[in-house]
Amino acid sequence: MVLGNYRKIVSARSTIPEVLKKSQDGGIVSTIFIYGLENRLLDGVIVSDNGGNFYTIPKVATTPEEVLEAAGTKYSISPNISVLKKAAREYGCEKIGVVGTPCQIRATRKLIKYPVGFRHIADKIALLIGIFCMENFPYEGLKIIVEELCGVKMDDVVKLDIGKGKFWVYTRWGETKAIKLKETHAFESSACHICTDYTAELADISTGSVGSPDGWSTVIIRTEKGEEIFNKMVEEGYFKIKPIEEVKPGLGLVEKLAKTKKDKNSKEIEHRKVLGII
Ligand SMILES: Cc1cc2nc3c(=O)[nH]c(=O)nc-3n(C[C@H](O)[C@H](O)[C@H](O)COP(=O)(O)OP(=O)(O)OC[C@H]3O[C@@H](n4cnc5c(N)ncnc54)[C@H](O)[C@@H]3O)c2cc1C
Ligand code: SF4
Numbered sequence: 001m002v003l004g005n006y007r008k009i010v011s012a013r014s015t016i017p018e019v020l021k022k023s024q025d026g027g028i029v030s031t032i033f034i035y036g037l038e039n040r041l042l043d044g045v046i047v048s049d050n051g052g053n054f055y056t057i058p059k060v061a062t063t064p065e066e067v068l069e070a071a072g073t074k075y076s077i078s079p080n081i082s083v084l085k086k087a088a089r090e091y092g093c094e095k096i097g098v099v100g101t102p103c104q105i106r107a108t109r110k111l112i113k114y115p116v117g118f119r120h121i122a123d124k125i126a127l128l129i130g131i132f133c134m135e136n137f138p139y140e141g142l143k144i145i146v147e148e149l150c151g152v153k154m155d156d157v158v159k160l161d162i163g164k165g166k167f168w169v170y171t172r173w174g175e176t177k178a179i180k181l182k183e184t185h186a187f188e189s190s191a192c193h194i195c196t197d198y199t200a201e202l203a204d205i206s207t208g209s210v211g212s213p214d215g216w217s218t219v220i221i222r223t224e225k226g227e228e229i230f231n232k233m234v235e236e237g238y239f240k241i242k243p244i245e246e247v248k249p250g251l252g253l254v255e256k257l258a259k260t261k262k263d264k265n266s267k268e269i270e271h272r273k274v275l276g277i278i
Helices: 016-021 028-038 064-069 080-089 102-113 138-147 181-187 190-194 224-235 249-277
Strands: 006-013 044-050 056-060 096-100 127-129 157-163 167-172 176-180 203-210 215-220 238-244
Touching: 006 016, 006 028, 006 190, 016 028, 016 064, 028 064, 028 096, 028 127, 028 203, 028 224, 044 064, 056 064, 056 080, 064 181, 080 096, 080 102, 096 102, 102 127, 127 224, 138 157, 138 181, 167 181, 176 181, 190 249, 203 224, 215 224, 224 238
Parallel strands: 044 096, 096 127, 127 203
Antiparallel strands: 006 215, 006 238, 044 056, 157 167, 167 176, 203 215
8 A cells, every 4th residue: 555544535626715826736735724723623733834935934823814824835844843832832722733744744643642742732633634745855955956956046936846857946027947856856855765655644634736637636535534524624615626536647646656755765774774874
């Protein structure tokens, strides 16, 4: 099972225009968090705010406006879990939603099981949303990719994206620059090379762009909790959905990429073991 356990997989897109203006793909993460806050299923959500020029700042959002401010992908490490205690102890949240890369979802699931150092926090985590992730970049590396390889000042960037084998930069002048993804490999975080989880296998709901058409997201519903909230939202009109079998490029591509990551990075794990560095 290269995608981990799941109940169902669909292609989906938010119906909230304000979300679609700011979100990376189909706006799945922001729409679920806004719905969760408005319906009191969640009272705080951990997101990655844009600290300016795509610098990441983990944030506890307690309003739909704050969720919207943090929408969109920042291709650099955002230590979201570092504000979990703050959510419970400073913001007094009892039902916390967390979005994170697969490694962060694993870390969160582990702390729920073994809450060493997280006493009285684990039972306050109400929903885990995982985003697909093949690799990530330290901020300095991201800056070199954008400014030196793509020739765009960080100040002028409105969106960054990875897809179709390329790294894309969208500017506020309406220009689009793209370089081949292989040119960015040297700047990847080396920890990502021993990571074997592409689709956030331990999340309640996982989502990414791969597998679905532009502007739509592939959504993997994994747990009862995830299914309950997602189904309710579809019934209430928050998402348009299509069977994953009816969209292109489809689930085959997600499976292929998930397998590639597992195979390649498992080899790197073995290599580092031989070197005695893990
Ligand atoms: C480093 C990285 C690599 C990715 N690689 C892939 C990939 O290979 N294939 C693929 O299909 N999708 C990938 N994604 C996921 C994709 O870019 C979108 O984040 C995902 O589809 C959710 O889009 P959305 O429109 O539903 O979310 P939105 O509604 O735009 O919300 C996105 C949420 O993610 C949070 N967030 C943004 N950046 C980070 C970050 N660095 N760390 C933690 N949280 C963050 C935001 O604060 C926001 O709450 C990657 C994301 C990241 C951060
Ligand atoms: S590749 Fe793995 S370790 Fe790197 S950010 Fe993504 S999930 Fe985390």
